[in-house]
Amino acid sequence: MRDHSRLPSSPGFWRSPLRGPGFTSVLGLVLLVGITVLFVTGLVSYAAYNPGLSPVNDQTPDKGVLGFYLFAWPTDPVWLYRLTQGMHVTLGITLIPVLLAKLWSVVPKLFALPPARSVAHALERISLLLLVGGGLFEFTTGVLNVQLDYVFPGSFYPLHFYGAWVFFAAFVAHAVLKTPTALRTVRRRLTADTAAAGDPPVSPHAPSPPPHDPSVPPQDPLVSPRPDPPTVSRRGALGLVGGGSLLLFLTTVGQSLGGPVRRTALLAPHGTADPGGGPNGFQINKTAAYAHITPADTHEDSWRLVVTGRAGTVRLGRAELLRLPLRSSSLPIACVEGWSTTDQWWRGVRLRDLAALVGHDGDPPDVFVESLQRHGAFRHAALRANQVADPRSLLALQVNGEDLSPDHGYPARVIVPAAPGVLNTKWVARLTFGDL
Ligand SMILES: Nc1nc2c(c(=O)[nH]1)N[C@H]1C(S)=C(S)[C@@H](COP(=O)(O)O)O[C@H]1N2
Ligand SMILES: [Mo]
Numbered sequence: 001m002r003d004h005s006r007l008p009s010s011p012g013f014w015r016s017p018l019r020g021p022g023f024t025s026v027l028g029l030v031l032l033v034g035i036t037v038l039f040v041t042g043l044v045s046y047a048a049y050n051p052g053l054s055p056v057n058d059q060t061p062d063k064g065v066l067g068f069y070l071f072a073w074p075t076d077p078v079w080l081y082r083l084t085q086g087m088h089v090t091l092g093i094t095l096i097p098v099l100l101a102k103l104w105s106v107v108p109k110l111f112a113l114p115p116a117r118s119v120a121h122a123l124e125r126i127s128l129l130l131l132v133g134g135g136l137f138e139f140t141t142g143v144l145n146v147q148l149d150y151v152f153p154g155s156f157y158p159l160h161f162y163g164a165w166v167f168f169a170a171f172v173a174h175a176v177l178k179t180p181t182a183l184r185t186v187r188r189r190l191t192a193d194t195a196a197a198g199d200p201p202v203s204p205h206a207p208s209p210p211p212h213d214p215s216v217p218p219q220d221p222l223v224s225p226r227p228d229p230p231t232v233s234r235r236g237a238l239g240l241v242g243g244g245s246l247l248l249f250l251t252t253v254g255q256s257l258g259g260p261v262r263r264t265a266l267l268a269p270h271g272t273a274d275p276g277g278g279p280n281g282f283q284i285n286k287t288a289a290y291a292h293i294t295p296a297d298t299h300e301d302s303w304r305l306v307v308t309g310r311a312g313t314v315r316l317g318r319a320e321l322l323r324l325p326l327r328s329s330s331l332p333i334a335c336v337e338g339w340s341t342t343d344q345w346w347r348g349v350r351l352r353d354l355a356a357l358v359g360h361d362g363d364p365p366d367v368f369v370e371s372l373q374r375h376g377a378f379r380h381a382a383l384r385a386n387q388v389a390d391p392r393s394l395l396a397l398q399v400n401g402e403d404l405s406p407d408h409g410y411p412a413r414v415i416v417p418a419a420p421g422v423l424n425t426k427w428v429a430r431l432t433f434g435d436l
Contacts, residue, residue: 005226008111017227018237019105021220022189025182026238027102032175032182034095035135039168041088046161048073048081049336049420066165073419075390078343080418082334086256089338092142093252093267097244099139101237103132109221124177127170134167146337147269155377255339258283258332268339273407279400280408282341283333285421288406291373293427298372298411305395305412309433311359318411321397324349329392335421346415348396351388355433364388369414370430381423383416388433392417395428 005012047070074080110132116122141163145156232240254265262268262283273284288294296302304315316324328347334340355364367388373379387393393416397404404410409426416423 008108009113011108011112011221011224012226013111014108014224015226015228016224017230018232018234019108020223020234021181021185023234023237024102024105024222025185025189027098027105027241028178028182029186030098031095031102032179034091034098035168035171038088038092038095039164039171041084041091042160042164043069044084045081045088045336045420046157047071048084048418049157049422066161072384072386075387075392075417075419078331078392078417079334081420082256082258082332082340085334085336085338085420086253086340089142089146090249090253090256092139093146094245094249096139096143096248097241099135101241103135106222112221127173130166130170131174134163134170137163138167252338258340259342262339265339269337275407279402280405282344282408283335283339284407285335286376286378286426288410288427291371291376291379291427293372293406295406298406298427303372303411303429305428306430307354307358307433308431309355309358309360314357318397321349321395321412325353326397327391327394329394329415329417331392331415331417333415333421333424340421345400346394346396347398347401348394348412348415350391351383351393351395351414351416351431352391354395354431355388358433360433365434368432369425369428370432371425372427372429378422378425381414381425383414383419383423387416387419387423390417395431 007013046067110128116125138160141156141160145160248267251264251266252268254261254263255268273287275281275284300318304317305321307314307316326347327350328345330343330345332341332343351367352364355367364385365388366385367383369381369383371379383393394414395412396409396415397412399408404413409428412428413426414424414428
């Protein structure tokens with residue numbers, strides 16, 4: 001006779017004594033909270049990144065109904081995007097061991113036969129496929145986008161955005177079905193632990209604790225019918241998962257804290273340009289060389305900033321810009337990839353003063369910013385009116401008391417409070433205020 005226990009569809013195939021509702025419930029409850037935070041911080045990131053005014057800077061093409069919630073991202077507090085995106089990326093990376101352990105803990109269910117016992121069961125299994133597939137997709141695309149320059153067919157942003165909605169819909173359905181059981185399991189486990197620890201009964205007439213853990217009915221499909229002898233306790237296994245998460249957290253979070261702590265971010269992407277020391281010695285995203293910006297392009301004799309508004313166009317050299325009223329702002333750069341800098345001291349011309357030069361006094365409109373850079377998705381950006389109006393928003397010419405370095409955007413770059421780094425266009429060549 002064939003030994004069915006050698007097929008993954010047979011419960012006897014799965015031998016780990018760790019599997020069971022207790023293990024799965026704890027991990028599930030951690031993910032319930034964690035993934036909800038990931039979803040919210042992720043949606044918020046799209047609102048920040050996606051001004052929804054210019055199709056050129058709309059990183060969510062055809063966002064359609066899913067873009068219903070997009071709003072004007074505020075410019076206060078200046079560390080807002082450092083916080084939301086630092087949380088998004090750090091938490092996402094920290095949750096990887098929990099996600100993997102959770103999937104491992106329920107893997108027998110994925111193989112169970114028959115594929116569907118009823119229509120309801122079939123629907124549940126399809127939703128599980130979306131849940132598992134969506135979860136793996138979101139975590140994988142997120143990590144790859146942070147760690148590698150570019151690996152996707154099409155832009156990362158719509159992929160991660162659509163994926164998030166599919167994943168989260170399946171996640172909500174799953175959470176509604178399973179959270180009550182998970183909470184009950186964990187609560188019973190805690191009560192059982194307290195009783196086992198030898199707490200005296202509340203009253204001599206109180207019913208004695210049940211002889212075995214009632215949360216693990218022997219027929220629970222997660223419990224192996226033929227478990228191997230344990231090599232680690234459930235608590236030990238949860239400790240390993242938690243330890244893995246802690247290690248990832250400690251080797252990631254430094255990139256969002258910035259400053260000297262950045263060096264602890266061993267898992268932050270490397271191989272990027274070394275910013276060196278001095279006033280310009282902070283994180284560089286894309287170097288001038290990468291963007292094919294040459295000294296000839298940015299030389300005083302050739303570079304002119306072209307500013308257009310309803311009153312016409314003006315052209316300004318760097319010397320002329322330096323003669324305009326210069327302002328200072330202490331602002332960080334916070335990249336969608338999760339890293340950010342501490343506040344840097346920028347000096348330059350207010351965007352709203354430049355708007356006023358071309359006929360937009362008082363109430364400046366949106367601006368479309370274009371770089372000298374010819375190729376690449378980040379060579380242009382559109383800023384909302386509230387970002388232009390903020391007195392801290394600058395076309396920066398200097399940073400930390402020195403001229404911008406070529407890698408940080410010499411001769412001029414945009415810096416806007418609380419905005420994602422991608423809106424802080426470097427090597428600016430043209431500003432167009434108002435409707436295009
Ligand atoms: N022209 C241009 N500007 C750009 C980019 C770019 O690739 N090209 N990268 C943007 C991104 S994604 C970030 S995070 C910031 C980083 O600025 P930094 O390199 O000065 O730290 O610059 C932004 N400005
Ligand atoms: Mo970025």
